[in-house]
Amino acid sequence: MDIFYKKYFHHSGGGINVFPLGGNLSFSFYALIFLSAFLLSSCSGSSKKVNEEYINERGMVWNTTFNITYQSSRNLGDSIRKVLDEVGHNLSVFDTTSLVSRVNRQDSTLVNTDFIRVYIMSRKINRLSGGLFDPTVSPLVTAWGFGPEHKATADTLRLDSLLRIVGIEKTHLKYDSIIKDTPDIQFNFSAIAKGYGVDRVAEALKKEGVKNFLVEIGGEIRAAGKNPRGTGWNISVDRPIMNDSAVIHESQLVIAFTNMGMATSGNYRNYKETKSGERYGHTISPLTGRPIKTDILSATVLAPSSMEADGLATAFMAMGREKTMELNRKLKLPILLVCSDTVWTSPQFEGLIVK
Numbered sequence: 462m463d464i465f466y467k468k469y470f471h472h473s474g475g476g477i478n479v480f481p482l483g484g485n486l487s488f489s490f491y492a493l494i495f496l497s498a499f500l501l502s503s504c505s506g507s508s509k510k511v512n513e514e515y516i517n518e519r520g521m522v523w524n525t526t527f528n529i530t531y532q533s534s535r536n537l538g539d540s541i542r543k544v545l546d547e548v549g550h551n552l553s554v555f556d557t558t559s560l561v562s563r564v565n566r567q568d569s570t571l572v573n574t575d576f577i578r579v580y581i582m583s584r585k586i587n588r589l590s591g592g593l594f595d596p597t598v599s600p601l602v603t604a605w606g607f608g609p610e611h612k613a614t615a616d617t618l619r620l621d622s623l624l625r626i627v628g629i630e631k632t633h634l635k636y637d638s639i640i641k642d643t644p645d646i647q648f649n650f651s652a653i654a655k656g657y658g659v660d661r662v663a664e665a666l667k668k669e670g671v672k673n674f675l676v677e678i679g680g681e682i683r684a685a686g687k688n689p690r691g692t693g694w695n696i697s698v699d700r701p702i703m704n705d706s707a708v709i710h711e712s713q714l715v716i717a718f719t720n721m722g723m724a725t726s727g728n729y730r731n732y733k734e735t736k737s738g739e740r741y742g743h744t745i746s747p748l749t750g751r752p753i754k755t756d757i758l759s760a761t762v763l764a765p766s767s768m769e770a771d772g773l774a775t776a777f778m779a780m781g782r783e784k785t786m787e788l789n790r791k792l793k794l795p796i797l798l799v800c801s802d803t804v805w806t807s808p809q810f811e812g813l814i815v816k
Contacts, residue, residue: 515673515689523549523655525679531666532673532686544665548658551575554599554649565647570638579650579657579768580634586653586772587629589788594776595629595747599649602745605752620750627747656724656771659683663767676767682723683767693717695815698725698761698797713799716813722767726774727759727799744778755781756800763795763810 518529518538522545529541551560552575560576563569572580579596586594600623631642650657655678662676663683673686675694684694700713744753760777764770773794777785782800789796795810806814 522678523553523658524555525655527676527678529662529676530674530689531671532689533666533669533671537666537669537671540665540669541662544661545658548575548654548661552579552650552654552657554651561648561650564639567641567644570640572634572637572639575657575661576639577634577637579653580639580648582657582768582772583629583650583653586769586776589773589792590776590780591784592628592630592748593746593753593779594652594772595627596648596650596652597627597629597632597646598745598747599647600626601747601750602649604750605745624747624750627750652726652775653768653772655679656681656722656767656769659722659767680725681767681771684719684721684723686719693719696723699759700799713797713804715815716795716810717815718763718795718813721763721765721795722770723761723763724767724770724774725759725761726771726778744775746779753779753781755779756802757782757785757798758801759799760785761797761799761810763813 514532514534516531516533516536518527518531518541520527527545531537549556549559551573553559554561554565556562560569560573564572564576583594583596601620604619604623626643626645626647628646631646632648633640633642659676659678659681660683662678663674663685666674666676667685673688674684675688676683682696684696688694695715695717697712697715744755745751746753755778757778760774762770762774762777764773773792777796777798780788782798782805785796785798786805789807793809794807795813796805796807797810798805
């Protein structure tokens with residue numbers, strides 16, 4: 462693992478900047494994040510110039526939307542689309558010809574840099590979360606009715622059998638090959654792939670000499686430099702309000718940041734309800750095979766890369782408030798947790814709030 466970590470990642474200031482990412486997204490649903498009012502009001506239509514050198518690209522990818530604003534003397538829309546297509550063809554489980562789909566079918570054990578990067582980060586977050594974050598959990602997610610068919614099929618005996626084919630620790634990276642202890646193990650990087658896609662686009666822009674940009678795909682964000690007003694990028698974080706019949710959305714707060722990635726994960730948008738009225742969310746424990754009862758409605762995380770923020774946000778949902786707070790005393794990341802009874806922000810997050 463060490464040789465791959467050094468080869469595929471670059472350390473800078475203690476963080477991880479991903480060089481040269483997913484699809485979406487039944488595995489992990491994310492709280493809605495709105496871009497700054499200036500960005501939304503100023504950018505309309507694809508490839509439209511904004512404030513002379515600021516260009517906006519927007520569209521659909523991986524069953525979600527993307528919105529990218531960057532400062533450049535030329536339009537880089539074709540380069541952006543090429544990166545998105547590459548990532549999807551490597552990591553989308555919804556593409557039967559993708560690399561991850563071929564690995565899942567055992568048609569290939571050889572993997573490329575996209576696969577290796579998300580795999581290494583997944584192993585890291587798996588360790589940090591005590592095994593609660595795991596990209597091999599898809600069979601359990603499907604069994605509980607959050608897969609493609611959206612029908613719950615789980616029973617105790619079947620869950621026991623499914624647990625035998627769940628666990629990233631049952632897989633190994635050997636040079637450029639992925640080895641599975643059990644052939645039926647399936648990878649689904651949907652809880653981290655969108656964030657990686659954001660990072661890939663960000664790095665493509667940097668290679669073109671772009672210093673000021675904001676990349677957003679399905680709510681996952683990477684910002685660098687300055688916005689068209691010459692300041693850090695302002696982002697509004699959604700606040701879920703639960704009532705008996707619906708989820709109401711309004712802005713929780715606005716933060717300003719740059720040169721970081723951001724992601725939000727939440728259960729309140731995607732849940733099932735039993736005949737007795739009990740609700741359970743889509744966050745399934747790879748340790749027990751059952752839905753996790755968490756006191757967190759949504760988790761917002763900022764990290765050196767969007768991929769890391771994406772994975773950690775999902776992990777924190779599974780870990781709950783107390784374990785998340787305990788882990789973050791070591792990580793020291795900007796985090797906001799919207800809980801059933803309170804809102805908690807780390808000291809690092811509080812420093813980003815726009816007063």
